[in-house]
Amino acid sequence: MKLGLVGFTQVGKRTLFRLLTGKEPNSEGKKGNGLGLAKVRDARFDRLVEIYAPRQETPAQIEFVLFPDLDGQASRNDQILRGLEQVDVICHLVRTFQDDSVFHIHGTIDPRRDILLLNEELQLNDLLFIEKRLERLEKEQNKKKDAQKMVQEADLLSRMKHHLETGRFLKNFFLTEAEEKQIAGYPLLTRKAMIIILNIGEEGAEADVLLGRLKKDFDHQDFQWIVVSAKIEQELSRLDASDRQSFLEELQLDQPALDRLTMLCYKTLGLISFFTVGPDEVRAWTNRQGSLAPQAAGVIHSDFERGFIRAEVMKYQDLVKMGSEQKVREGGKYLQKGRDYVVEDGDIINFLFNV
Numbered sequence: 185m186k187l188g189l190v191g192f193t194q195v196g197k198r199t200l201f202r203l204l205t206g207k208e209p210n211s212e213g214k215k216g217n218g219l220g221l222a223k224v225r226d227a228r229f230d231r232l233v234e235i236y237a238p239r240q241e242t243p244a245q246i247e248f249v250l251f252p253d254l255d256g257q258a259s260r261n262d263q264i265l266r267g268l269e270q271v272d273v274i275c276h277l278v279r280t281f282q283d284d285s286v287f288h289i290h291g292t293i294d295p296r297r298d299i300l301l302l303n304e305e306l307q308l309n310d311l312l313f314i315e316k317r318l319e320r321l322e323k324e325q326n327k328k329k330d331a332q333k334m335v336q337e338a339d340l341l342s343r344m345k346h347h348l349e350t351g352r353f354l355k356n357f358f359l360t361e362a363e364e365k366q367i368a369g370y371p372l373l374t375r376k377a378m379i380i381i382l383n384i385g386e387e388g389a390e391a392d393v394l395l396g397r398l399k400k401d402f403d404h405q406d407f408q409w410i411v412v413s414a415k416i417e418q419e420l421s422r423l424d425a426s427d428r429q430s431f432l433e434e435l436q437l438d439q440p441a442l443d444r445l446t447m448l449c450y451k452t453l454g455l456i457s458f459f460t461v462g463p464d465e466v467r468a469w470t471n472r473q474g475s476l477a478p479q480a481a482g483v484i485h486s487d488f489e490r491g492f493i494r495a496e497v498m499k500y501q502d503l504v505k506m507g508s509e510q511k512v513r514e515g516g517k518y519l520q521k522g523r524d525y526v527v528e529d530g531d532i533i534n535f536l537f538n539v
Contacts, residue, residue, distance in 0.1 A: 185453050185470075186247045187379075188271035190264060192298060193253035193289050195279035196316045196383045196414040201250040203417050203442060209250055216266060218250035218374050224457065224468065225443035228500050228530055232459055232466045235503070244468040246449055248275075254302065255289060265309050269371040273452050274378045276302055280394060281385035281415070295394070296401055298394055299380060303405075306373045307348050314345045337366060348374065355504065377452050379408040381445065386413060412441040431529050456529035459500070460484070461509075477525040481535045491539035495521045500530040 191197050198209045205220025205224050224244040244335075249271055268274055278295045279288065279300050290297065321338045325331055340363055347357045353374035359367070380398070383390040391411050399409060418427050420440050434438070450457075450470075457468045458480055472479050484487030502517040503509065512518050527533070 185455065186249055186272045187275050187453075188249045188251055188268050188447050189275045190251045190268065190302070191254065191277035192279070192301075194286050195277050195298075196281075197250060197253075197277050199414045199418060200277060200383070200412070201248060203414065203421060204248055204446070205338055217252070218248075219252070220248050221245045222248055222446055222449075225440070225446045226319040226457060226468060227439070227443070229457070229459070229466070229468050230503060232461055232500075232532070235508075236274055236461050236463060236466050238461075238463055238466045240465040240467075242465060243469040244450070244470050246446065246453070252290075254305075261305060265305065265373065268306075268376070272376065273449065274306075274373070274376050275381055275449070276378060277381045277383055280382050280391065281413075283385070287524045295382060296398060299398070299402065303353075304370060307351070310354060310372045310374050311345060311348050314341050314348070317341055317370075320343070340366065351404070352377075353405055356404075360529060365480070377408070377506060378405075379410065379452060382411045383411070384411055384413045408448060410441070410445055410448055412445060417442050419519075456527070458527055458531040458533050460534070461532055467528070471527055473529070475527055476523065477521055477527055477533075477535075478523055480527040480533065481537065484535065487539045488535050491537035492523060493536040493538055495525060495527075496534040496536065497521050497525070498526075498532040500532060503532060 187199055189201055197478075201207075201209055201220060202219055204222040207218070207220040209218035217428060222245065224246060226243065229241075229243050249267070252260060253263055253269055276299065280295050282293055304507070318338060318341050321334050321341075325334050344354055344357055347354065354372055355375055355377065357375075380393065381404075382395060382398075384394075395409060395411055414477060416435070417440060420431060423431060428440075454472050454473050456473050458471055460467050460469065469480070469483050471483055477495040478489045478492040481492050481495070492519050497519040498509065498512050498517065499519075502512050502515070506512050506515055506517070509518075
């Protein structure tokens, strides 16, 4: 599962990518994409590590693709749009911070304008694809045996085209299950989930006001929103644990914004974490929301799914509240679950299997 980090020049993409992945963007700079894995910063995982003190810690990870700058050049932007077809979520980093020493490609700081500009690029991309597809359907309609199916597709595409022309994304265009299958292979960018990341300075309350205003301006779009200060996050990354906590308290923040960002990305992908624990390793496993226990077992190893017997499940909150695995067992909270159990976010599971 991939998240694409995109935005105009000088908005802080490379800094954010470095903070998320611990990796420098590739040496090609503006021309090439950067690839990196970001740890999902989950406080539950950290607490489990404290409880079990394992020899190895393995958090969940998500993959980020850093795209070149959007800079108004048609060829560059077209390259970026083609690349966005390969990601599952588009993360648009938008600059809101004021800094006279850092130029903005459009001359002024206007996050609403920048969001609209990328939105228009994505909508135009989808409109051009739909128009080309409609032209092809019209030419082939009388040459194919499945003409009725083509008429149905043309009707669907025409309705989608109208939806885009009203300024909305296809993410909130209703599709039946059959229609979903019909267009499943189409490279429609406005069907993808989008997270708007506002890169602020140290504005605090002003940023909250701006966020509220932008949410209202784009309330017709199904966007996720988060405020991050790459500058503050960079400063936090240089501090040890105690100094970091003091700095957060001074800023009246509960947790670093990067923690919230990685969890938001994870949830936007429709993913949850379950955990396996013990003195050897505490590990967070990535699972699709709504998956059954055998499917979750298959995430660990195909043999676990093939020979699934049952899942022994502890709830994270029960373990933390009771203090130890033994007390969870004594309290009757160590649960035996079968093949029809739907794994929940935060479950701590031991799988029994036989092959």
